[in-house]
Amino acid sequence: xxxxxxxxxxxxxxxxxxxxxxxxxxxxxxxxxxxxxxxxxxxxxxxxxxxxxxxxxxxxxxxxxxxxxxxxxxxxxxxxxxxxxxxxxxxxxxxxxxxxxxxxxxxxxxxxxxxxxxxxxxxxxxxxxxxxxxxxxxxxxxxxxxxxxxxxxxxxxxxxxxxxxxxxxxxxxxxxxxxxxxxxxxxxxxxxxxxxxxxxxxxxxxxxxxxxxxxxxxxxxxxxxxxxxxxxxxxxxxxxxxxxxxxxxxxxxxxxxxxxxxxxxxxxxxxxxxxxxxxxxxxxxxxxxxxxxxxxxxxxxxxxxxxxxxxxxxxxxxxxxxxxxx
Numbered sequence: 056x057x058x059x060x061x062x063x064x065x066x067x068x069x070x071x072x073x074x075x076x077x078x079x080x081x082x083x084x085x086x087x088x089x090x091x092x093x094x095x096x097x098x099x100x101x102x103x104x105x106x107x108x109x110x111x112x113x114x115x116x117x118x119x120x121x122x123x124x125x126x127x128x129x130x131x132x133x134x135x136x137x138x139x140x141x142x143x144x145x146x147x148x149x150x151x152x153x154x155x156x157x158x159x160x161x162x163x164x165x166x167x168x169x170x171x172x173x174x175x176x177x178x179x180x181x182x183x184x185x186x187x188x189x190x191x192x193x194x195x196x197x198x199x200x201x202x203x204x205x206x207x208x209x210x211x212x213x214x215x216x217x218x219x220x221x222x223x224x225x226x227x228x229x230x231x232x233x234x235x236x237x238x239x240x241x242x243x244x245x246x247x248x249x250x251x252x253x254x255x256x257x258x259x260x261x262x263x264x265x266x267x268x269x270x271x272x273x274x275x276x277x278x279x280x281x282x283x284x285x286x287x288x289x290x291x292x293x294x295x296x297x298x299x300x301x302x303x304x305x306x307x308x309x310x311x312x313x314x315x316x317x318x319x320x321x322x323x324x325x326x327x328x329x330x331x332x333x334x335x336x337x338x339x340x341x342x343x344x345x346x347x348x349x350x351x352x353x354x355x356x357x358x359x360x361x362x363x364x365x366x367x368x369x370x371x372x373x374x375x376x377x378x379x380x381x
Contacts, residue, residue, distance in 0.1 A: 056086040059139055061125040061146075062096075063112070063132050066292065067311040069096045070318050071336070072126055073198035074182050076105035078191045089118070091135065098292045102201040124189050128154035128168065146188050161188035174354045180336040197338055200296050200318045209294060210301040217284050219256040222381055225302040227260035227312035228326075235360035236329045236352065237308045239368065241272055246370035247306070249281055251377065257283040258298060260312055262290075304377050309335065317341060322380045324373060328364050329357045342376050344368055
């Protein structure tokens with residue numbers, strides 16, 4: 056059985072869509088799976104025993120598949136889904152300028168994207184919706200990132216180099232320009248770190264987009280005599296995951312870091328200001344903290360920045376949950 060999977064979207068979505076793989080192997084014994092993605096997501100798929108080939112765009116393969124699953128609705132993915140030859144197709148394609156469903160099971164996800172009332176009332180997780188689109192039985196199969204021994208050592212070397220002796224709490228509060236209110240306000244991050252650092256070693260996680268804001272935060276912490284650690288913002292995704300792997304708990308917004316943390320089996324505290332907490336599968340690991348102002352912004356005003364909103368979850372509330380989880 057030759058299967059193609061298309062998942063090109065945001066890296067966090069790529070990670071959580073990995074949950075589909077064990078289900079495919081449960082249903083199709085000895086399936087050979089080719090995963091098609093963008094080059095920036097390739098590393099996240101490396102070492103996964105369920106994936107037999109990784110292809111990146113531009114894809115010009117002429118291989119014929121028994122089944123194709125497309126889990127993206129953007130034009131690049133839907134065009135590719137039409138181009139690839141397969142006996143059976145599930146998920147999404149384009150009809151003119153609009154995404155459409157190959158199969159009935161895929162229609163539920165489409166309705167959550169284009170109807171605010173449906174999105175607001177939806178209580179199915181992203182994984183449930185993708186499994187429906189694939190017409191596979193959902194039993195909370197988990198996504199996994201498989202780290203090599205060398206990658207695990209990368210994390211352990213960080214512990215040794217920085218003489219970390221206590222339980223490690225990671226914090227990541229990045230937000231894309233598309234959803235500027237997804238990230239906690241700096242003053243509350245400062246308050247949380249100030250209090251948490253009395254009991255735990257703290258790693259501040261970020262990427263290239265957070266360099267400036269982190270420099271400002273670290274300068275403020277330094278003036279207060281507080282020393283924490285941070286990852287290199289130029290870390291590869293697998294190096295990032297290796298450092299998440301040494302944490303006892305992760306505190307994050309609805310972001311790539313949250314999905315990596317869950318895929319590594321970490322206790323995670325997720326802060327939700329303007330995106331749906333209901334669409335996130337918790338796997339018994341995630342504690343969601345939802346802003347009391349959430350209903351005022353989701354989903355119609357998700358793209359707004361509002362200072363009252365990003366200040367609406369207190370540091371004390373989050374720290375209490377972290378302490379309880381540890």
